[in-house]
Amino acid sequence: MSTATQARAPVVTRACRDAIPVVLAYTPFGLALGATLAATHIPPLIAWSSSPLLFSGAAQLLAVQLLGAGASVGVVVLGTLVVNARMLLYGAALAPYTAAWPGRWRWLGAYLLIDPVYALAVNRFQGPDNGAARDRLRYYLAVGLILWTAWMALTAAGVLLGGALPTSLPLDRIAPLTFLLLLLPMLTSRPAYAAAATGGLVAVVTSGLPLGLGLLAGAAAGIAVGGYLAGRRG
Amino acid sequence: MAELLTLAVIGVGSYAMRAAFLVTARHQPPAPVRRLLPYIGPAVLAAIALPAFVAPRGSVSFIGTVPALLAAVVAWMAWRCAQKNLPIALFGGLAVWWLTSWALGAA
Secondary structure (H helix, E strand, O other): OOHHHHHHHHHHHHHHHHHHHHHHHHHHHHHHHHHHHHOOOOOHHHHHOHHHHHOOHHHHHHHHHHHHOOOOHHHHHHHHHHHOOHHHHHHHHHHHHHOOOOHHHHHHHHHOOOHHHHHHHHHHHOOOOOOOHHHHHHHHHHHHHHHHHHHHHHHHHHHHHHHHOOOOOOHHHHHHHHHHHHHHHHOOOHHHHHHHHHHHHHHHHOOOOHHHHHHHHHHHHHHHHHHHHHHHHO | OHHHHHHHHHHHHHHHHHHHHHOOOOOOOOHHHHHHHHHHHHHHHHHHHHHHHHOOOOOOOHHHHHHHHHHHHHHHHHHHHOOOOHHHHHHHHHHHHHHHHHHHHHO
């Protein structure tokens, strides 16, 4: 084994160790989403192409269901982009840790940015053993590529299996539990708890808003409260 | 074909949002913005998860909300007790959600 390979191994191994449980958690979600995509009126291959094009389960579900229901292009595009607007925030939060990466890798990193990649990366980068910029890049790419590959395969399998999957697959139960478990490692301070509590409660109160705007309202309120409390603590 | 084009447009828009800050990362945001960054994850993930626990079928109901909140608490406790093991916590929470829903539905 070369010196370079030896140096890379622990970071990539750690990335695999962190990403594989997330893949396991996302397996029922990905299969059920693929089956849902296949059940719409859109040709299966086009519906599945939302996986490489959008690479975002919630946005794929919304876009394909709206398209299948005959919604206008404007409504589909606007609704889905609003759902994905949190990616702006994720990019802003990760930017301080990616500044030293070469430009081409930041372009690729942007494509791989989804909820679990963000959650795993930010937990790793904010930790005591966050490593040098090169290690952070390897970790991010390894996690991102594992999850990307798994997501393509799982949604394709779901599309192919289609009606063979039980209709009682608990898609609506797996997703929130997975998001909760990605959230827990981030709760490391009182302002972080306050940000989560405020974000969640405001999102519940505003959940009736159209186009997923409740999510953005909750996120904005939670971020503001967390920042305010952190400022008071100095 | 129109569907594929629509998905492609959404893909380009989503990518632009992902790239907006990552690709321009060398320009540091001002200090007040930097102070907010650690709270983006907790706020966004909680805003995604909590409504799904409180109103799992789109509205608050005893038979829907109680099993969901119980599952969340059990998943949280399992995560802490099982050394942050994600699959154990996930499937523990799912089992409690399913069993409680079944018990309440059968009652």
